[in-house]
Amino acid sequence: MTYKDRGLPTPEKILNFIELLNTENNDNQSKELQPWLPFCEGKCSFCYFTINCEKDYVIPYILALKKVLNSYSKTNYVRSSIFNELYIGGGSPSVISNEEIVDLLEFCRANFNLNSDHITKFTACTTNLSLEKIKTLSSNNISQLDIGIQTFNDSIRKNLLIRDSGRDAKEKLRLAKKNGLQISIDLLYNLPGQTLDQWLDDIKQAIELEVESVDCYPLDLYPDTTLAKKISTGEIPPINNQEIELKMYLEAYKIFKNNGYHPTCHNRFSRIREDFRKPASEVIGTGAGFFMGHINRFLYSDEEDIQKYILAAENDIFPIARLTNLSKEDEMRKAMMLIYIRVPVNRTSFKREFGKFPEQMFPRTLEKLSKEGLIEVQNGNIQLTEKGDPWRFNIAWEFFNK
Incomplete structure (x- = not known):
């Protein structure tokens, strides 16, 4: 199930959601707080997210965002929750002013129970990372910048409508590291016209920059994007076949491991300890456009349209566009999805939570994946094998086949 498959927020679902928020949270598990800023200076040609490039909306949007955050913060459930991570996500939040960044950080830290040693991550774009902005982020206890580099190759960057050069982007990364910020970058592979050598050069440059982690994603080509349309008209070359895409991934896997970066999370190779902790519950x-909401048994995503979001906030309504109440079986399937983010599923913990071992719930699926050498059981943990790692998304979805 993706966030697009979640049902609409019926009055009954909303009522149940609010009733849950009125209860106290007693699980003591880690939580992540994620305010979402959908602003960018411009839209990259491959981007399929809902973003906004109109600066006139920034001030009213931030007011609306803080109002909704405040509504959550006053509920019993959130007041009794502890947050280990604050993640400012979205489009490119670094597009807003330094003063607005500081104000949002201070608001979140004042209104939510963030651990004294919580991690703060901030999504940024190199085109608006001035030295002053970098210093603002560093001096306000930002732990890590997440930056969508995609590629350092200038000709490919041009096709992707990325607005600065690979050289300028690298200079911003060096500047951020010099000012004490950890760096995680996104790299895309199997891009239009991209050769294996060009991909290997991107990997080499990332390692030479000594970034803390690299998220490697195969290009997900959505038909309505500018990039897909240009490929269909022959304006730019097509992407490679799946065989080459797999080879690109396997080469990345080998090179990163040989250089001290290890696979973790969805698509990440990392050399820092924090990335190997169990993700927030x-x-x-x-x-x-926020779509990662998960509170207890509810999954939710918000209105994508910025005007609808602001209007809902002004009317004291949670701006939820999709809402799903997970059944017990859904929760068990979601627990097995940890395999996708390279987190082993502990058999004993699974039984403690659901009353049965995973092999009792999913006997045929686990037997099939084990026989194919894609998963293994070690020390009571069900985990991916190296053979299974490239296919982890497909493996995780096997648990949703009924």
């Missing part, structure tokens, strides 16, 4: 957040 719940994500409490809001914003136009």
